[in-house]
Amino acid sequence: KNQVEQSPQSLIILEGKNCTLQCNYTVSPFSNLRWYKQDTGRGPVSLTIMTFSENTKSNGRYTATLDADTKQSSLHITASQLSDSASYICVVSANTDKLIFGTGTRLQVFP
Amino acid sequence: NAGVTQTPKFQVLKTGQSMTLQCAQDMNHEYMSWYRQDPGMGLRLIHYSVGAGITDQGEVPNGYNVSRSTTEDFPLRLLSAAPSQTSVYFCASSQLATDTQYFGPGTRLTVL
Numbered sequence: 001k002n003q004v005e006q007s008p009q010s011l012i013i014l015e016g017k018n019c020t021l022q023c024n025y026t027v028s029p030f031s032n033l034r035w036y037k038q039d040t041g042r043g044p045v046s047l048t049i050m051t052f053s054e055n056t057k058s059n060g061r062y063t064a065t066l067d068a069d070t071k072q073s074s075l076h077i078t079a080s081q082l083s084d085s086a087s088y089i090c091v092v093s094a095n096t097d098k099l100i101f102g103t104g105t106r107l108q109v110f111p
Numbered sequence: 112n113a114g115v116t117q118t119p120k121f122q123v124l125k126t127g128q129s130m131t132l133q134c135a136q137d138m139n140h141e142y143m144s145w146y147r148q149d150p151g152m153g154l155r156l157i158h159y160s161v162g163a164g165i166t167d168q169g170e171v172p173n174g175y176n177v178s179r180s181t182t183e184d185f186p187l188r189l190l191s192a193a194p195s196q197t198s199v200y201f202c203a204s205s206q207l208a209t210d211t212q213y214f215g216p217g218t219r220l221t222v223l
Contacts, residue, residue, distance in 0.1 A: 004153070031209055043115070043201050043214030044154075089153070093209050101153030 002027045004092050004102035012108045017080055021105045023073040023090035031093040035064050035075050038087045038104070047075070047088075077107075085109045113137055117202050117215035124192040124222050132187040132218050134202030142205045143185040144169070144212070145177065147198040154201065160185055161208065192222045 004025045013019050025033070032051045036044035048057045048064040050073070057064050061078045077084055090102040118133045136143065144159035156169030160179040174196060176188040185204075189196060199219050203212040 034211065041217070043203075043216050044212075045214070046211040049211050099156070099208075099212075101155075103151060103153045 002094060002098070002100045004090055004100045006090050006102040006105050008105060010106040012110065013080055015080055015082055015109055015111050019077050019080060019107065021075045021088050023102055025071050025092045025100070027092040027094050027100050029095040030068065031095045033066055033073050034091045036089040036091060038089060040086070044089055080109045082109050082111065115202055115204055115213050115215035117218050119218060120216065122218060122220050124220065126193060126222060128192050130189050130192065132200055134185045134187065134215060135183050136204040137183065138204060138213065139182060140204035140206050141182070142208050143179065144203050145185070145187045146201045146203065147171065148201060149198050157187065194222045196220065197222045
């Protein structure tokens with residue numbers, strides 16, 4: 001069964017600290033993996049999209065990694081800011097054009 | 112360029128009522144989709160469309176209808192609202208199904 005699992009479910013960090021969010025998937029055949037940021041009360045916004053051949057992609061302070069062999073991805077946030085408080089959703093696309101969504105990690109950054 | 116717009120932002124319905132959630136995009140995207148988001152669950156696909164005149168069912172289509180008469184608009188109709196349809200609804204668009212999707216701001220629906 002195609003699944004995307006994210007951990008941790010929630011995370012609290014202090015402003016300025018780094019953090020890493022995890023995404024494990026069992027989607028086959030794999031097409032691409034995306035990370036979205038969803039602020040409270042808003043729709044998700046794309047951070048990165050990675051294909052099978054890419055193992056690292058950055059977007060400002062956000063760096064996503066992909067290990068297609070172990071079917072794991074991580075999203076690393078550097079020098080967190082209060083505005084990073086949001087839910088982060090991992091989405092894996094199968095070659096059948098089907099998107100499988102993770103349930104997200106809720107990140108709270110405190111001053 | 113407004114992106115993806117959704118109306119209304121909030122809606123309260125009584126069981127059995129019908130209504131239409133509006134979605135429009137101005138990016139000339141072919142692919143449009145509707146999702147519902149419930150606490151503790153990932154976004155679930157309700158219906159999608161790969162172009163004007165073409166619609167198909169997603170993961171949780173029961174109780175919902177869609178149509179795609181133009182490239183820009185993709186309304187979602189609730190035929191007879193039920194409390195189980197209380198949720199936040201998101202419309203999204205992209206050029207292709209596997210491209211990055213652009214989401215609207217969502218409609219928070221409560222069915223009493």
